[in-house]
Amino acid sequence: MARDLDIRVAIIEDDETIREGYAYLIGNTEGYKVTGTYPSYEDAARKIAHDDPDVLLLDVELPGISGIDALPKLKKILPEAYILILTVYEQEDLIFRALGSGASGYLTKNTPHEKIIAAIHEVMEGGGPMSAHIARMVISSFKRNEETPLTRRETEILEHISIGKSRKRIAQELFIDLETVKSHIKNIYHKLNVHSKADAIKAARDNKFI
Amino acid sequence: MARDLDIRVAIIEDDETIREGYAYLIGNTEGYKVTGTYPSYEDAARKIAHDDPDVLLLDVELPGISGIDALPKLKKILPEAYILILTVYEQEDLIFRALGSGASGYLTKNTPHEKIIAAIHEVMEGGGPMSAHIARMVISSFKRNEETPLTRRETEILEHISIGKSRKRIAQELFIDLETVKSHIKNIYHKLNVHSKADAIKAARDNKFI
DNA sequence: AAAAGTATCACCCTAAACAGGTGAATTTGT
DNA sequence: ACAAATTCACCTGTTTAGGGTGATACTTTT
Numbered sequence: 001m002a003r004d005l006d007i008r009v010a011i012i013e014d015d016e017t018i019r020e021g022y023a024y025l026i027g028n029t030e031g032y033k034v035t036g037t038y039p040s041y042e043d044a045a046r047k048i049a050h051d052d053p054d055v056l057l058l059d060v061e062l063p064g065i066s067g068i069d070a071l072p073k074l075k076k077i078l079p080e081a082y083i084l085i086l087t088v089y090e091q092e093d094l095i096f097r098a099l100g101s102g103a104s105g106y107l108t109k110n111t112p113h114e115k116i117i118a119a120i121h122e123v124m125e126g127g128g129p130m131s132a133h134i135a136r137m138v139i140s141s142f143k144r145n146e147e148t149p150l151t152r153r154e155t156e157i158l159e160h161i162s163i164g165k166s167r168k169r170i171a172q173e174l175f176i177d178l179e180t181v182k183s184h185i186k187n188i189y190h191k192l193n194v195h196s197k198a199d200a201i202k203a204a205r206d207n208k209f210i
Numbered sequence: 211m212a213r214d215l216d217i218r219v220a221i222i223e224d225d226e227t228i229r230e231g232y233a234y235l236i237g238n239t240e241g242y243k244v245t246g247t248y249p250s251y252e253d254a255a256r257k258i259a260h261d262d263p264d265v266l267l268l269d270v271e272l273p274g275i276s277g278i279d280a281l282p283k284l285k286k287i288l289p290e291a292y293i294l295i296l297t298v299y300e301q302e303d304l305i306f307r308a309l310g311s312g313a314s315g316y317l318t319k320n321t322p323h324e325k326i327i328a329a330i331h332e333v334m335e336g337g338g339p340m341s342a343h344i345a346r347m348v349i350s351s352f353k354r355n356e357e358t359p360l361t362r363r364e365t366e367i368l369e370h371i372s373i374g375k376s377r378k379r380i381a382q383e384l385f386i387d388l389e390t391v392k393s394h395i396k397n398i399y400h401k402l403n404v405h406s407k408a409d410a411i412k413a414a415r416d417n418k419f420i
Numbered sequence: 421a422a423a424a425g426t427a428t429c430a431c432c433c434t435a436a437a438c439a440g441g442t443g444a445a446t447t448t449g450t
Numbered sequence: 451a452c453a454a455a456t457t458c459a460c461c462t463g464t465t466t467a468g469g470g471t472g473a474t475a476c477t478t479t480t
Contacts, residue, residue, distance in 0.1 A: 099352035128345035132337025139338040142309035164407035197374035
């Protein structure tokens with residue numbers, strides 16, 4: 001058996017039972033090798049560079065520095081490693097912070113063992129493993145609201161505003177008069193019941209009109 | 211066998227071989243029922259409301275109206291149905307347009323048959339099935355650039371700017387002086403080599419600094 | 421064909437925001 | 451202790467934003 005082609009996996013998880021459970025599972029699966037297990041980020045930081053894992057399973061609730069905050073630091077220590085979040089939490093803000101910080105996947109802890117192995121394999125093959133519910137939330141985050149009160153043109157103009165363009169510039173880019181842009185903006189403000197750019201953008205974003 | 215608890219599936223796909231292949235596969239799987247197969251959106255539009263599927267498999271390359279453009283229309287006809295995109299295309303803009311228009315999943319056509327069945331099941335259970343490569347792209351779209359030249363404070367201020375807030379308002383919300391905000395903005399502009407809000411936002415977005 | 425909705429442009433007004441230059445004190449992080 | 455980051459000050463002038471009121475033309479729907 002080609003030991004040197006094994007996928008090298010490290011685990012950062014404070015609960016010893018869970019940590020050793022994963023280590024046992026992965027260590028006893030052919031093609032996978034556990035290079036290290038750590039109960040906290042602080043512990044991992046010292047040894048993990050030497051252990052050089054391909055994939056890192058990371059818990060979000062850790063003593064000391066949280067998994068989320070540890071993520072960018074771990075990314076710096078191991079720029080090439082894939083980091084998979086393993087957690088019980090399914091809060092949107094946590095998920096998006098983790099993905100924004102460079103996590104390559106997000107699994108909930110009820111994930112059956114064979115799926116964890118599959119996820120490690122998948123991330124090595126260029127995939128982005130997620131638990132079903134997480135995937136749904138991620139997809140939903142892209143979904144626009146069809147019930148927008150804004151017309152197509154108004155939506156278009158609000159989008160330009162939302163990237164900081166001035167009315168004059170919008171007018172130029174859309175080949176319409178500045179007065180027309182102003183007119184649309186007035187209508188947008190009325191419909192959204194706001195009196196400023198910032199509030200219009202916020203209202204539209206919150207309601208997924210843009 | 212409880213026929214009336216079957217998951218009702220419809221297929222819109224112009225290639226007859228593929229279409230009938232899927233129909234055969236799904237129709238012969240216990241717990242699934244094919245309520246209709248259509249070669250185009252125009253065909254589907256007439257009959258699909260009556261057929262009332264739970265899940266709709268939708269191809270993106272269709273004669274006449276494309277699958278992407280058909281998506282919002284189909285959503286109107288069948289607001290409760292889940293729509294799964296089935297396509298050979300993996301272009302980012304197509305993926306995000308589809309998800310923005312309300313697709314609940316995105317599968318590539320090399321997906322093995324058992325995974326298609328699994329995806330239909332998954333979407334009915336609250337998941338968001340995606341092919342591995344698609345999931346990776348979706349996750350990557352959230353990933354920030356760690357190599358940002360901006361400091362934490364500068365990034366924070368640029369984020370406030372990007373949602374349309376005025377300098378004065380930013381100063382108030384961050385409990386710092388207006389002059390300080392201006393100072394940060396000057397530095398941001400220098401670092402990004404721009405001379406306006408809009409260009410700063412664009413540069414930062416393009417590079418995933420915010 | 422009429423009505424409703426959308427998109428277009430015009431002219432008025434005032435206050436606020438923006439962009440840029442230069443310099444400097446203070447606080448943080450390593 | 452040093453460098454980087456954050457904070458504030460004072461100066462200049464130009465541009466933008468927000469709001470009121472009204473009107474014309476093009477689409478879509480009824």
